[in-house]
Amino acid sequence: MAITKPREAMKRGELGRRSGCNIETIRYYERIGLLPEPDRTDSGHRLYSPEDQAQLGFVMRGRELGFSVAEIRALLSLMNSSEFTCGEVLDMASSHLASIKAKIRDLRKLEKSLTRLVRNCEGGEAKDCPVIDALAGDRPV
Amino acid sequence: MAITKPREAMKRGELGRRSGCNIETIRYYERIGLLPEPDRTDSGHRLYSPEDQAQLGFVMRGRELGFSVAEIRALLSLMNSSEFTCGEVLDMASSHLASIKAKIRDLRKLEKSLTRLVRNCEGGEAKDCPVIDALAGDRPV
DNA sequence: GCTTGAACCTGTAGTTGCTACAGACCTTAG
DNA sequence: CTAAGGTCTGTAGCAACTACAGGTTCAAGC
Secondary structure, eight states: OOTTOOOOOBOHHHHHHHHTOOHHHHHHHHHTTSSOOOEEOTTSOEEBOHHHHHHHHHHHHHHHTTOOHHHHHHHHHHHHSTTOOHHHHHHHHHHHHHHHHHHHHHHHHHHHHHHHHHHHOOOTTOSOOHHHHHHHTSSOO | OOTTOOOOOBOHHHHHHHHTOOHHHHHHHHHTTSSOOOEEOTTSOEEBOHHHHHHHHHHHHHHHTTOOHHHHHHHHHHHHSTTOOHHHHHHHHHHHHHHHHHHHHHHHHHHHHHHHHHHHOOOTTOSOOHHHHHHHTSSOO
């Protein structure tokens, strides 16, 4: 009957394998405060707990959703403050959503311009190129 | 009758004002080879010709269309090679267009996920937050 | 001619979000 | 016991700028 049952811990490589996160990135997240400083073995090797793994998952999902590191830091500290409200999170998520929509709009404009240029471009050996002309300012982009 | 009529030249600040480009960025473009090294006054101040201004315009339009610095460098050297073909430019533009379309697709996925999360989020003082739950891995993102 | 302030010069550091390397140390299998 | 691999640290690199410090130089007013 183990009194202080050692929690199942893993080193950085194992955490990387399990989470799918690059091991250098794990260290980076620790450095910038997205992960807590983990326990260490006597010789200094990091030992990650399942909680650490969960937090890394949180961070990775946040990044996949396009949140910036600063936003994730804010979300983490919100979550860790005992009294966080859904409203605060909603604000962050909605404004992030708005910025994604803005990015999509911008990219669609690019897409439109480029499509038009490419459509007018004959390719091949032609000596006059609409794409180059547009870049050179000889016709509207 | 001026034999060597000095071409109308301008300094960096004037070029920045005319083109709308940040003056530090002009120097940066020179350093990375998107702009040629301009003439200098005796005391070392840069003197830009109208051709330099045109090239800066080319670079800026390229950036606005989302081309990377490397791509613009390639486009410039294509244009300066006496025998460039429209086909080569078309290849670059089409593959760039493809990458923009891919970015749009990715962002739309994000938009969809975030919209769903935000829609399920009541906001206010609720103690259970779908956004946080999703990030924590308790429900699908 | 002199002063003052703007513009310009150079080199370098910061941004964001990683990724990768060198050189040392530790661990583990055979 | 040794060899290979994992881990440690610090640091440099990527894109594409942007900004600053500390030093000239220019241009206008008196």
